[in-house]
Amino acid sequence: MKRRNFLKNSTLTTAGMLSAPLLASCQGTTKKTIVENDSTKIVKPIAICTWNFMNATAKAWEVLEKGGSSLDAVEQGVMVEEADLNNETVGNGGRPDRDGRVTLDACIMDKDANCGAVLCMENIAHPISVARKVMEETPHVMLVGKGAEQFAYEQGFQKTNLLTEKAKKDWLEWKKNSQYETIINIENHDTIGMLAIDKNGDIAGACTTSGMGYKMAGRVGDSPIIGAGLFVDNEVGGATATGVGEEVVRTVGSFLIVELMRQGKSPQEACEEGVRRIMEKNKDRTDFQIGFIAINKKGETGGYCIHPGFSYRSYSEEGHIDNPSDSFLKV
Template sequence: MKRRKFLKNSGVATAGIVSTPFLTSCKKDTTKKTVQVNDSKTIRPIVICTWNFLNASAEAWEVLNTGGSSLDAIEQGVMVEENDVNNQTVGTGGRPDRDGNVTLDACIMDKDGNCGAVLAMQNIANPISVARKVMQDTPHVMLAGKGAEQFAYEKGFEKTDLLTEQSKKEWLEWKKTSEYKPIINIENHDTIGMLAIDKNGDIAGGCTTSGMAYKMAGRVGDSPIIGAGLFVDNEVGGATATGVGEEVVRTVGSFLIVELMRQGKSPQEACEEGVKRIMAKNKERNDFQIGFIAINKKGETGGYCIQPGFSYRTYSGEGHVNNPSDSFLKA
């Protein structure tokens, strides 16, 4: 049953009850142009994603450039990384938890504020697509664990062994010391977050990850949490995050950045403020990474991080560019 039909029927039933008694892979980059934004120009279509995911952004741009929707562009774009076994932070090939199980998280959000997410899901290669099914075919926003996995099977997704030989080998090596210490910019805790605006000016976003390598079983970070790892408001813009998700959750980071843009800040200014809020709560720490990216309704973009080394990729009619991000801490 589709979400809208379910909610309509549920509303009728509830009314009756109440009246009775009482929601990296990378190819060679041959483009050199950079995105230039001015006060009088709106850029669309456009896609932006965390890190230098050239193939993912290219796939999303292909959808947008042929007239497709921002929502389709997001799904198709991040699936590129979910399907790349050499990307050990997302989808098939993702690094496992400390028990050797690969668990995946993802969320997606459309122009109307509809959203769906899956958390700690095993054995399904494309969590972004399952998240979209949750959004469109259920009355819920989040499904977790075995429930998410069972829902995926019911929707026709195939069972897949997500633990590749390379990730298994690294996990077995890690078990010799079992030292849990994420390494900055050696992305054993990374994700891909993506935002897109289509030719109609509609914004969508998605986020997908295998989470921190060798995490405790059941751990979920910010990536599938609407408002933390991702938030979209079609009247304002969107934001998404990467890095140590616990710190993003504590500030509801992506929602904060969108609200700052609503108040008039540029995407760049909003991302910088988002990082500053996190660092204000971690005055004695410099051992973790967070990166934010944002886009506003005009197609202006921004990105900011804690540690040097983060970048984000943009693709529009003005070029396909990897943008090194400025950072709160300096090298």
Template sequence: MKRRKFLKNSTTGTAALMTAPLLASCKDENTKNKGANDKSTPVRPIVVCTWNFKNASAKAWEILDAGGSSLDAVEQGVRVEEADVTNETVGKGGRPDRDGNVTLDACIMDKDGNCGSVVYLQNIAHPVSVARKVMEETPHIILAGKGAEQFAYEQGFKKEELLTESTRKQYEEWKKNSKYETIINIENHDTIGMLAIDKNGDIAGACTTSGMAYKMAGRVGDSPIIGAGLYVDNEVGGATATGVGEEVIRTVGSFLIVELMRQGKSPQEACEEGVKRIMAKNKDRNDFQIGFLAINKQGETGGYCVHPGFTYREFSKAGHMNNEVTSFY
């Protein structure tokens, strides 16, 4: 059954990062993309993703540079990290929940506002591709747990063991104290969010994660939630988030950032406002990280976070850069 067209002229992409007394504005490590600041010269194609996921963004760029669609680019791009067992925060090899199960969340959104999501998915290595099947082959947006897993098998996905020897040993070590905490550091990124604009100027986004390590069984963060971890509007731009998903959900972070861009704010200004909104609800707290990444229709990008350490990778005709967020809340 082909999915109904339920949202016209809208698309999603988001990722969040932030914490107490540090908000971040992004500065290029290399050459700044001058074309992005020229309103008469849209930057396209272009792809950006949270963190310095060079291989993922390179795969997406390969598709865009060959004339492919932004939707194909973001799906294939984030699949690179889902398959990388050395990345223990996304896909196969992700750290398990408190019961020792690896549970994955992902969503995807296209230029027309169609979107799909899977939450609490087990035994499937590529949740983003299952999310796309939900978008294209069902009348629904979100499938969860065993229902999502059964749907994946029906669509031809194979059952796989997602817990690796490395993550199994870490889990056994964690069980000795069973302490739950969200560590604020560069390594503690549990998401890849990706946004792309293709040669036609169409925007798409994808977000995928294994969630917080040793979370309560059944916990779902912002990453697979349309409007929270990811949002795209083809007339305006897209946003994605990384960090503590509960705080992003409370402000519907990615949707907020896209709406701020609709009102005239730049991606950078919108991301800064998104972080400030979260921190306004968390006065006197500095124990969590949130980071936002955004792109507008012109190909301008921006990012902001609570604590230092958030970066994003950018590929375009102007060059391939790792942009570091150097100002923060």
């Protein structure tokens, strides 16, 4: 597919629903090769994501195991959560803004630093796939609101009512007091960000969210902002974020973490420094959560957060693992 072919008609890239073999793979692992290079173990392929979204990493691994690209893996991986009506922070079924509208944000970035994003888009169930179309079919990086929605229709995406009955009921209950708060580790402001390395050693990333529950109309956080919610440099590694996006934007968090890895820090050390930078600008504040994950070219991973309770899921030949994250603040 040619990049930047703005007028080309194309159809929606779909990711199949989880098959029985795929679900079974959540319980086990498939052997892959660890490449020896100057006595350093390089783990590939591998997929990681924020939080314990095991079905998402299982789908990404299915793509990688078959020799698919890291770009396809991260897109299809996060699509699993976009389609999950029980996930009230991502895609279809996400919590609405305070006016009752479900607006979605997403971005994607490939090994060549190509990237695409949609912001504050309504009525489209898979914003990550629209973001990929923006990357591949337009001369732009970001499309917003009604423009993003219209572009999606032109690309063959179907209009979908994203406000489920449960989300509507919860919103009507919230309206009785209309008190906005970001509860630590409660799914009203979380995201799935995913990073992957394929068999060729190429890195890609994706990030998708419905944003803060009951946010102000038009609010956009860090998730669809390249450099804030997601950043990939194929020579170095990638990083992605979850939590209160405003604080991630202020430090350009994911870009910072990748640059720290470029300077020689491990993914773990870089994530810890990323959180420290945020806390330095928020002295004495403990009322919000941020979680970072990162991966470097070797397939080494790391994760760090402000409050205990964050974890990230990884899938490689070493296993399908939930990795609890250490935290800046302790219990």
